[in-house]
Amino acid sequence: MKKICFVCLGNICRSPMAEFVMKELAIKDDFYIESRATSSWEHGHPVHRGTQKVLQDHGIPYNHFKTSKQVSLDDISSFDYIVGMDKQNVKDLKAMFPAEFKSKIFLFIEEGVPDPWFTGDFEETYHLVKKGCSLWLEELRNDI
Numbered sequence: 001m002k003k004i005c006f007v008c009l010g011n012i013c014r015s016p017m018a019e020f021v022m023k024e025l026a027i028k029d030d031f032y033i034e035s036r037a038t039s040s041w042e043h044g045h046p047v048h049r050g051t052q053k054v055l056q057d058h059g060i061p062y063n064h065f066k067t068s069k070q071v072s073l074d075d076i077s078s079f080d081y082i083v084g085m086d087k088q089n090v091k092d093l094k095a096m097f098p099a100e101f102k103s104k105i106f107l108f109i110e111e112g113v114p115d116p117w118f119t120g121d122f123e124e125t126y127h128l129v130k131k132g133c134s135l136w137l138e139e140l141r142n143d144i
């Protein structure tokens with residue numbers, strides 16, 4: 001089973017949005033999909049209200065009990081794809097883990113996903129997340 005983990009700074013806004021959008025898009029695929037943070041700042045905190053609202057607005061189901069978790073060495077060992085939501089996330093991931101894991105670390109989408117924690121624009125985030133998840137879905141389906 002292919003395993004993909006989306007990673008952002010706090011794991012409360014962008015990466016959980018990607019996790020739940022991807023789970024919905026890939027509902028019939030045999031993929032394991034999770035999300036994590038590069039930081040421990042939001043550890044144990046629930047998904048941001050803005051992300052919850054945008055998921056509800058677009059009819060995307062999500063786990064109300066999901067809480068922020070920092071990415072670990074176990075995660076980077078076990079997932080096939082570790083996908084940073086912006087360029088800084090990718091840079092941080094590459095700095096956090098041994099060089100042997102670099103080939104598993106990817107950027108979610110070329111333009112990156114601006115952080116709605118700062119922009120306040122969760123709808124913009126949703127559209128980029130939807131676009132990126134569709135591209136990743138093709139990638140995972142084509143990677144045999």
Ligand code: 4NP
Pocket residue numbers: 008009010011012013014015041042115116117
């Ligand atoms: P996220 O957004 O990385 O998309 O989950 C953030 C959440 C929290 C913080 C920064 C970004 N923070 O500074 O606590």
